[in-house]
Amino acid sequence: MAIAITVAVGTPGYMPSEQISGNPDLRSDIYAVGIVAIQALTGIPPEQLPKDVNNEIVWRNQAQISQELTSILDRMVRYDFRQRYESAEQVLQALQQLSANSTFPPTILPQPTRHSLPWKWIIPLFALTATITGVSIFRPLLSPPPPAPIELSSYEDSEVKIKLKYPETWNREDLKNPITGEWVKFSPKQSTTKTSQEQVTITIENFSGTLEDSKNKFIDNIKNFQNGQIISSNSTTLAYRPAYQLIYTVKDGDNNLKNWRIWTLKGDKTYIIVYTAAIDDYDKFVKTTEKMIQSFKID
Structure with missing residues (x-):
């Protein structure tokens, strides 16, 4: 798992601007995972995804998913890393809250509603959660400890x-x-x-x-x-x-x-x-x- 994460974070198309410029941040991992999820949902390689005048990725019209999950992924891949989630834990909390708001009948496949995800995206959601958890666990092993706070x-x-x-x-x-x-x-x-x-x-x-x-x-x-x-x-x-x-x-x-x-x-x-x-x-x-x-x- 650690090797796969390292390759994904360092692969062109999955790297945000601060990583390309040689200044990676923990939020660079969150960008990479968000790009993986968007590619899985749209089937479009990241380098082919269009961008608007603010360098934000335009992808919403390429996938039929809930507005709530769309908003989470949009925040994960913001061009300005300061506008992304600050940690993998924050992303997990957002996904867990989204999952808690989804209810499914025990014997039939659920239909999309305003407050739930379409059933066919539950597996990508679980995969996304697992990937972020892997980044959160293995990142300290791949990087030196953070420096002391600067006054x-x-x-x-x-x-x-x-x-x-x-x-x-x-x-x-x-x-x-x-x-x-x-x-x-x-x-x-x-x-x-x-x-x-x-x-x-x-x-x-x-x-x-x-x-x-x-x-x-x-x-x-x-x-x-x-x-x-x-x-x-x-x-x-x-x-x-x-x-x-x-x-x-x-x-x-x-x-x-x-x-x-x-x-x-x-x-x-x-x-x-x-x-x-x-x-x-x-x-x-x-x-x-x-x-x-x-x-x-x-x-």
Whole structure:
């Protein structure tokens, strides 16, 4: 069972955007199981399922199941992982509640009603429950234990109307550079004997184009001016707005750096967050950076 789950979670089409970008979350497993269920119900491979303008999967018209189960599966496969169930236990509770609301005569096959599932979907429902239970049980064996909670401080700038939470053990440097657009920089506190490249920078630039235009601009700049290499690129959300993200490497003198750039547009401004670290140290603070990005707000 553990091997099958590992393959399903890591297979293209079953991976959500945060997993593709190298930042998996426990809720990535919930997405994968939801995709398996939708494929079982529709018979359509995940890569062939259409998506709407918000990158949400469109599948309801391909399966005849109850509205209640549809809503559960929709929440499991939300594009923004923060909108999914937070744990396998929550999914199980929702399914158990749904099952408790379904009543069946002892000697005949039940007919669909407003409060019950069609009988032919009971087996997929049980299979879905068993799969989620397997993910919940085996995930701790497949992954290292979670890090200790990070204590966060609040940053707010009323001039540009942005908010962010960052580790209270990190340094903050207010840049407010009108030429480069670099507004504020956060970096881990290091001893005087250690050189490190880890930092998170927020940049605000004037921009009048579309999100697609900004993506093309950044990719062109990375490839042609920084001599960088794009590792991955995909759409996402930032401050609850449509956004894009790039993961790429560049060489800065003798240093090989890995970067995670995520940005969104509002009005005529581009709001950019860039996490930079030496390639070997990139994973050290990527989860911390993820929490910072999740807390970012534009008022």
